Structures are given as structure tokens and as C-alpha cells.
Amino acid sequence: MERNVICMKWGTLYGPDYVNVLYNVVRENLSGDFRFICLTDDTTGIVPGVETFPIPDMGLSEFNWKKGGWAKLTVFQRELYDITGRCLFLDLDSIVTGPLDVLFEAPGDVLVIDSSENWRNPDANAEPKAMTSIFAFTAGQHPEVYDKFMADHDGMVAKYRIEQVYLQGEIDGGLAYWPREWVVSFKWHLRQPVLMGLVKHPNPPGPQCRVLAFHGEPRPIDLVHKGIWGIGPHWGRGRVPWAVDYWQRYGGDIG
Template sequence: MVNVICMKWGHKYGPEYVNRLFNMVQRNLRLEHRFVCLTDNSTGLDARIETFPIPDLPISLSGPERGWKKLTTFGKSLHDLSGTTLFLDVDIIITGSLDEFFTEVGDVLIIKEWNARHGKGNSSVYRFTIGAHADVLSNFAQNFEIIRSNYRNEQAYLADYLDKKGALRFWPDVWVRSFKRHCMHYFPKSLFVPPTLPADTRVLIFHGYPLPDQAIVGETGKWYRTARPATWISTYWY
């Protein structure tokens, strides 16, 4: 038995994002698994989804949240979950098999960040063993002010800390792609050619804007960025 978990808080993403993620996992993961959403509001979620509260951070946050809540998955325990666990952001699209995400060799696996200025890793998709690296969270609690001043967000800290421990590995590049970086075209090609999905992509991440529902209709979320509708998204995202 393996675990697939996600996290939803606040108002940016509605329950439909989690429900679609659940459906995509069911279509693309053959391994026996639990699907769990850590959330502050379970209203509207599919009844088949297990839900638990998001664990409290061991410190009081002030200022921008920056995804720090995700570090609570690295506590000594996580509700009644145990073992190998795949974390997925709720705004990703699954386009291929997830089975190998559980067999790929490595301690903690994460996406290699495409922009080195933003750190070493992107935590939209990461695999870990519950309780195996509780020091990620305890170190964060003990050194939060220093960490917040040195790292842009949770994933920058997470990847750098684990890399220094020798515990970090990256997913094969072709498995996880960025919609903005690998599907959208540069101007003026973007005016005429719709975004295209690279071959062998298994997970497509949407960091920043556009979000999947915007990309389907050709919205980019930025005035300076143009794109044709990526209607093919709807064949995966449901």
C-alpha cells in the first residue's frame, strides 16, 4: 500500500481541483493506494477521498505564506499514514502512468527546478517516506527567521536542506514538465500555434499562471504573455 497526498487551503483552488486530481490518479496508478487530502475545508470533495486537517506548523507565521505548510508532511508522523508517499499539488495534470514514481530509486525525489534562481527543486511532485526526515521540519522550526531570509519559499529550503544531507534525487526530466516552459510557444509563434504536450510527459505542472482552466481557453494570466487555447488539457483534466 502506498499513499498519494495533496493539500488544499484557502480559496485559490476549489474542491473541483482535488476531485479532478483524484480521478486522474485513479486512471493512472495501478498500485494499491490511499488518496488523502490535507485540508482546512473538505466541503465538495468526492466522498471517496480521505481527508485530514493540515497539521499545525510548530511556529507562528507572519507575512506571505510561501507554501511553508507543505513542510508539515515531513513531521515524525502524519495522521495514520505510513510508508512511501507521493505528494502532488492540486493544480497539476497527470498525462501518463504514476507507477514508476513509486519505484524510481532514491530517498526523496523532487522535480529539478528549471530556473536556478528559484533554488534546486520544485515541490509540485515529490516522493518521501513518512517520518524518515523529520529534521526537515524541526530545523525549520528552530531556524525559521534565518530560513525565511535565505530561501524564497518552502521548496527552495526543502531541496537545499535535503541535498546537503545527500538525500535528494530528481525525477527523470521527461516525466515532469512545466506548461509554461515546455508547452507554450514564444511570441509570435504563440499567436498561431497552440501549446503542445511534449512526448513522454507523465505529469504537467502549472506553477504561477496560467492555471489549467485558464490554459484551456487560451488565457495566460499575464498581459505580456499570449497563447492559443490548449483544448487538449480537457482530455486529461477531468
């Protein structure tokens, strides 16, 4: 089955460096043939080797277009350009830390992060809560995700607020979840306790981690710049060596 890694870039929050770094690190961590695809409204600065396509128009208001990640639902269309096979979607603010083949081979139809208390505490036994910073699916197999939304997008936005809650509520057959050690949260697993980040760098991801997810602030680029980053009281300070090494190694500019 063909394998695809898909990312999405719109607006100005994330520059082309994010796409290029992600492409370079995926090339190192995924064996065999694959396509790397960026759905975007601006191809400027994106390196050769990345296939680019426009983000399909969903008819959303400007506010809803910019909020909630709704554009991600376009990947579930019955036919999206010429994309076929198994797909791994990565948010641009993901850091790849290990081999990705297992993410394609993991059992489950549509796999997402369980961002409930289970992510932080393996003994929590909480109801799973979907997060789509990283998710896997097979192209064309769940068109109902896109079709239901497009039939009443204003109503669905009002009901669910963000796309990952909508996905969990409306996908046929439910979701499967990544093993918690494969996808690690910077916020929950690596940053220092309150105020300690001002005097001590965040921990590096462990050996079982495949993808490091950033949700909210800080973003990866913040960790390679000087000064204070994050949101109080969870501030951090200064350039984080392992983040700087990653960004530079895979072609990013630290300024």
C-alpha cells in the same frame, strides 16, 4: 510498502474541482492499492474516496502561511496522522498524463524536480535546483526537515524565502531528481514562443511525460476558459482542446 498520493489545499485559489480531478486521474493511472489524501482547511465539495485531514498548524504569520509553500513541510513530520509508506506529493495544479507507478519505483530517497537550466536543456550541466511541484518521500524518514524549520521558522523563511530552497539546503543526505522527460513544464516545454500563443495552442505533453507541472501562470483551469490567459508577452488565447478534454474527462466543470 503502502503507497500514498498526497495533495494540499488551503485558501480559495484552488477549489474542490482540483482535488476531485486529481483523484480521478490518479485512480486511472496508478495500479494496485493506494490512499489518496488531501490536507486541507476546507473539505467542502471533495468527493468520497479522498481522505481529508487538517493541515497541521505551523505557527506562521498570515503572510508566510500564504506565501512560499511552507505548509508542504508538514508532510515530513515524524508522525503525520496514520500515514505510512511511500508518498507522492502532487501540487493541485499538476496534470497527470501517464502511469504513475514508476514515480513510486524510481531510485532515490527524496525525489524532486530539477528546475535548473537542465530542465530546459539536457546538455546544460547546471547545478540542480529543487522544485517541489511533485516530490516523493517515505513517511517519517526525514523529520529533520520539519523539526529544523519549526525550531526557527521566522529565521528559515528569511534565509530561504520559499520551501523548496529550504528543502534543498537543509535535508540530510541531499535530494534525487526525476528524469526530465517524466515531469514536463508547461512553461518551458509546451507553450508557444512569445506572442505565438495568441494564434496557436500550446503543444500537448509527449508520450514519456507522467506529470505536467504548472509553476506560476497560467494554471490548468485558465486553459479551459475562454479569453486571454497567461502573463505577457507569453499570452495564450482560448480553450485548449487537450486541456478541456482532460478537465471534463476527470470530472471538472469548465463553466
